[in-house]
Every structure is written in structure tokens, then in C-alpha cells.
Amino acid sequence: MAPTSDTDSASDTYDVIVIGAGPVGENVADYAIRGSDRTAVLIEHELVGGECSYWACMPSKALLGPGAALAAARGLPGARERVGDEHPDRDAVFGWRDAMTHRRDDGSQVDWARGAGLDVVRGHGRISAERTVTVGDRTLHAREAVVIATGSTASIPPIPGLREAFPWTSRDATNIAEVPDRVVVLGGGVVACEAATWLADLGVREITMLVRGDRLLPKTEPFAGELIADGLRSAGVDIRFGTTIGSVDRPDAADTGYGRIHGGTATIGLVTADGEPAGELVVDEVLVAAGRAPASTDVGLDVVGLEARGPVEVDDSLTVPGHPWLYAVGDVNGRVALTHMGKYQARVAGDVIAARAEGKDLSGSRFRATSDHGAVPQVVFTRPELAAVGRTEEEARADGVDVEVVAADIAVAGSAVLREDYRGRAQLIIDRARDVIVGATFVGSGVEELVHSATVAVVGEVPLEKLWHAVPSYPTVSEIWLRLLEQRRV
Numbered sequence: 001m002a003p004t005s006d007t008d009s010a011s012d013t014y015d016v017i018v019i020g021a022g023p024v025g026e027n028v029a030d031y032a033i034r035g036s037d038r039t040a041v042l043i044e045h046e047l048v049g050g051e052c053s054y055w056a057c058m059p060s061k062a063l064l065g066p067g068a069a070l071a072a073a074r075g076l077p078g079a080r081e082r083v084g085d086e087h088p089d090r091d092a093v094f095g096w097r098d099a100m101t102h103r104r105d106d107g108s109q110v111d112w113a114r115g116a117g118l119d120v121v122r123g124h125g126r127i128s129a130e131r132t133v134t135v136g137d138r139t140l141h142a143r144e145a146v147v148i149a150t151g152s153t154a155s156i157p158p159i160p161g162l163r164e165a166f167p168w169t170s171r172d173a174t175n176i177a178e179v180p181d182r183v184v185v186l187g188g189g190v191v192a193c194e195a196a197t198w199l200a201d202l203g204v205r206e207i208t209m210l211v212r213g214d215r216l217l218p219k220t221e222p223f224a225g226e227l228i229a230d231g232l233r234s235a236g237v238d239i240r241f242g243t244t245i246g247s248v249d250r251p252d253a254a255d256t257g258y259g260r261i262h263g264g265t266a267t268i269g270l271v272t273a274d275g276e277p278a279g280e281l282v283v284d285e286v287l288v289a290a291g292r293a294p295a296s297t298d299v300g301l302d303v304v305g306l307e308a309r310g311p312v313e314v315d316d317s318l319t320v321p322g323h324p325w326l327y328a329v330g331d332v333n334g335r336v337a338l339t340h341m342g343k344y345q346a347r348v349a350g351d352v353i354a355a356r357a358e359g360k361d362l363s364g365s366r367f368r369a370t371s372d373h374g375a376v377p378q379v380v381f382t383r384p385e386l387a388a389v390g391r392t393e394e395e396a397r398a399d400g401v402d403v404e405v406v407a408a409d410i411a412v413a414g415s416a417v418l419r420e421d422y423r424g425r426a427q428l429i430i431d432r433a434r435d436v437i438v439g440a441t442f443v444g445s446g447v448e449e450l451v452h453s454a455t456v457a458v459v460g461e462v463p464l465e466k467l468w469h470a471v472p473s474y475p476t477v478s479e480i481w482l483r484l485l486e487q488r489r490v
């Protein structure tokens with residue numbers, strides 16, 4: 001539902017002003033005032049709940065769930081015989097997605113904000129002076145803090161004809177309403193891999209992924225990208241490495257709305273990573289999944305002498321250096337573009353704002369977002385799933401860690417009971433000198449619930465000698481821990 005009016009208090013002075021009411025903005029405001037008589041306002045120019053709730057995490061996971069459930073059932077004798085159609089029911093999947101996104105009605109999120117004691121102001125917020133933010137004809141003043149939590153937007157590379165072709169971005173893919181027959185996906189990152197998975201589920205006949213590098217998910221362990229490429233190929237996806245788009249020609253392009261096919265067919269001129277011609281493709285839709293840019297260009301950063309583009313630089317207390325009243329949290333600071341990490345930063349920033357307001361000492365670890373460095377967990381909801389935390393082998397070596405790698409196939413009793421066709425692999429990156437795990441990667445079905453055990457081990461710096469006594473239950477996929485630790489038994 002489109003936001004229509006400003007709401008709440010007519011007061012122009014708050015303790016805390018937050019620009020951007022995505023998951024991160026909501027949390028920082030809540031933490032900054034919780035249990036106090038401080039006041040805070042959320043400024044939002046679109047929907048309270050942000051990208052995650054309506055355009056990103058929630059709809060994408062809703063679209064992926066039914067296909068994953070069918071695949072799990074197909075892997076288990078007794079259930080397999082009851083699975084009819086290969087694909088999920090399209091309309092029912094769309095209905096489930098729409099239920100998860102509340103059909104873009106942010107009423108419940110606004111209610112939550114008000115219940116938490118936050119004011120909500122609709123409109124575009126811009127810093128207009130130190131501790132001052134303008135929204136429409138209102139000028140708001142902050143006694144304690146201004147927080148930029150404006151998120152990020154999809155990047156569209158400057159390829160001739162691409163922008164004019166009205167390509168789909170992740171917003172269209174997650175809010176898909178019409179299913180194109182042939183789709184080209186530009187990119188090999190997380191959005192590209194997840195979207196190719198649900199497009200295949202929804203019955204897109206030809207999916208071609210163009211990946212300019214030589215592997216998928218280049219920020220993760222190479223074996224993970226290989227297993228996910230195998231999974232996508234078995235779903236019928238054509239992955240072309242070392243290939244990208246050189247030009248797009250779509251004479252009948254039209255902005256028909258989110259998730260609708262944006263006009264007639266497009267002819268894609270393919271080029272190699274070196275720019276050499278590599279043939280043509282004719283498709284019904286183009287999905288650009290080529291990363292995101294911080295939404296920092298139109299929030300008035302230049303007014304306070306900061307660069308008005310790119311990530312807003314912050315220290316580990318999420319404070320902008322030299323501006324002790326100004327904070328940047330979530331995607332906009334370029335540290336980690338994940339909802340759970342943005343919300344973690346929000347808890348840290350909220351606590352910092354509260355402590356500063358109360359004149360408290362800021363030396364405790366809760367006032368620093370230390371997990372942003374080397375302890376970031378992420379789940380990629382492909383088939384198989386990928387779940388990882390901490391550093392890859394390459395990153396650990398680059399950091400000078402005395403690396404030991406242990407790896408094993410996830411083919412222990414627990415996984416065999418879960419699915420007849422279980423396939424997966426796990427790997428730990430060990431700091432030999434300190435006898436602790438600094439990274440872990442799991443690929444397989446059900447691993448999304450396994451990664452937190454590794455996160456606890458990494459953040460807690462639990463010695464491997466002690467981990468040996470953490471006994472995994474039988475029969476569960478967690479038994480992979482035993483197989484991995486056995487390799488280190490002396």
C-alpha cells in the first residue's frame with residue numbers, strides 16, 4: 001500500500017533521528033531509546049520495513065521454500081511417490097510470497113514502531129546541518145544522534161542499451177507476477193544464484209547465467225560454488241563463465257511494473273571477459289544481479305563535508321569519524337550487506353547512542369561491531385544450500401593465519417536419513433597456532449540450521465580440544481562435526 005501521509009508527533013526535536021526505516025533503522029531506533037525516556041523518529045520515504053521485508057529477503061525466501069520442500073520430498077522414498085508435478089504450484093507460490101510481504105502494506109510495521117515508542121514520519125530525509133534533518137517542509141533537530149540507515153539499491157552496469165531495455169532487478173524477480181519463457185541473468189553472486197533457482201522452480205524454460213569470472217559466489221570457498229553450479233545445471237540452468245553482456249537491443253521495451261515482463265524480446269550481444277564478441281542470445285527478460293550500491297547519494301552528506309557517494313565510512317562503534325553525532329548502519333556503510341549483520345550493527349549503535357546520552361563508559365565489547373571482521377555468517381538458499389561463517393581459506397592465508405584445512409563429505413548417518421540423494425561437503429579453516437576455528441563452510445540440504453554452531457565456535461574461539469567434547473546428536477547432519485574433528489585427533 002502506498003504511504004500517503006505524515007504521522008505522529010508534531011514535535012521537531014528528538015533525541016535520535018533515523019533516516020531509513022528498514023530492518024536496521026527500526027532496530028537502531030528501538031535500542032537507542034529502549035527503557036529510557038528518550039525520543040526517536042524514523043523517517044521513511046517508501047515502506048517501513050525496507051528492502052528486506054518487501055523486495056529482498058522475505059519474498060525471495062518465500063519463493064524458494066516450496067521448491068525446496070518438493071525437492072526434499074522427492075529425495076525421500078515414501079514421500080517421493082506422493083509428489084506429483086515437478087514444479088510448485090505457481091499461483092499458490094505467488095500467494096505465499098504475497099502473504100509473507102503483506103502485499104506491501106507496512107501497517108503492521110508502523111504499529112510495531114509506535115508500540116516501541118517510535119514516531120514515524122513519511123518522506124525523504126536529508127541532513128541539512130549538523131544534527132538537523134529536513135523532511136518535506138519539516139526541519140527536525142536531534143539532541144543526541146542522527147543515524148543514516150538508508151540501505152542500498154541495485155546496480156545496473158553501464159552496458160549499451162541495458163538501461164533502456166528496462167531490465168529486471170531483484171525487485172522484479174522477487175515480485176514476479178508474469179513468468180517469462182527465456183531469461184538471461186547477469187551475475188554469479190547470491191542474488192543471481194537464488195533467483196535462477198526460483199525462476200527454474202516457476203517453470204522458466206531457458207535460464208542463461210552470464211558470469212564474468214570463472215566461478216559462482218566468488219566470495220565463498222571454491223568447492224561451494226562448484227556444488228551450487230552442479231545444482232543449478234541439474235535444474236536446467238545454462239551457466240556461461242567468462243561471459244558477460246556487451247550490448248542489449250530491445251526495441252519494444254516498456255516499464256510495465258514490478259515483476260511484469262518489460263516489453264518485447266531482447267537481443268543480447270555476448271562478450272567474453274576480455275570484451276571479445278561471443279555470440280547472441282534472444283530472451284524475453286533480462287535480470288541484472290550485478291551487486292548493489294549504498295544509498296548515500298541524496299542524504300545531505302555533502303552538507304557536513306562528507307563524500308555524497310559510496311559507502312559511508314564508520315568506525316567499529318558505527319560512528320562517522322570526526323562527527324560524534326552521526327552514525328551509519330546497515331548496507332549504507334558498505335561493511336556487510338546482510339540483514340542480520342545490519343541488525344547486529346543496529347544493536348551496537350543503539351547501545352552506543354544510549355551510553356553516550358547517559359554519559360557512560362564505552363569500553364565494553366558490546367559497543368563495537370567486532371563480528372563484522374571475520375565472524376560473518378551467511379546462508380545462501382540455493383539447492384544445495386550454502387552456509388558459511390568467518391574466513392575462507394584464501395582470506396585466512398591473506399591474514400597471515402597458520403592455516404590447517406579439514407574437509408569431509410556430508411554423508412554421515414544423519415544426512416542419509418534426511419534424504420536418499422543427500423550430497424554435500426563441509427570444511428573447517430583452523431588457526432593451527434591458536435587451535436581454534438576461524439572459518440567454516442557447509443554445503444548441503446538443511447545446513448542453514450547448522451551454521452550457528454560454527455558461528456558460536458568462531459566467535460567464542462572455542463579450542464578444538466574442547467569442541468571434541470561437544471557431542472552431536474544421532475542421527476543428525478550435525479554429525480559432520482565429528483567427522484571433521486576426527487581428522488584432527490592425535
Ligand SMILES: Cc1cc2nc3c(=O)[nH]c(=O)nc-3n(C[C@H](O)[C@H](O)[C@H](O)COP(=O)(O)OP(=O)(O)OC[C@H]3O[C@@H](n4cnc5c(N)ncnc54)[C@H](O)[C@@H]3O)c2cc1C
Nearest residue numbers: 020022024045050051056057125150151330331337338339
Ligand atoms: C534479492 C535479495 C535477497 C536478499 N536476501 C537476504 C537474506 O536472505 N538474508 C540476508 O541477511 N540478507 C538478504 N539480503 C540483503 C538485505 O536485503 C539487506 O542487507 C538489508 O535489507 C539491509 O537493511 P537496511 O535496513 O540497511 O536497508 P534497507 O532494507 O534497504 O532499508 C533502507 C530503508 O531506507 C529507506 N530510505 C532510503 N533513503 C531514504 C531517505 N533519504 N529518506 C527516507 N527513507 C530512505 C528505504 O526506502 C528503505 O526502506 C537480500 C538482498 C536482496 C537484494
Ligand SMILES: NC(=O)c1ccc[n+]([C@@H]2O[C@H](COP(=O)([O-])OP(=O)(O)OC[C@H]3O[C@@H](n4cnc5c(N)ncnc54)[C@H](O)[C@@H]3O)[C@@H](O)[C@H]2O)c1
Nearest residue numbers: 157187188189190191192212244289290291292337379380
Ligand atoms: N541469502 C542471502 O543472504 C542473500 C541473498 C541475496 C542477496 N544477499 C546480499 O545482497 C547483496 C547483493 O547481492 P548481489 O548478488 O547483487 O551481489 P554480489 O556482489 O554477491 O554479486 C554480484 C555479481 O555480479 C557480477 N557483476 C558485477 N558487475 C558486473 C558487470 N558489470 N558485468 C558482469 N557481471 C558483473 C559480480 O562478478 C558478481 O558475480 C550481497 O551482499 C548479498 O550477500 C544476501
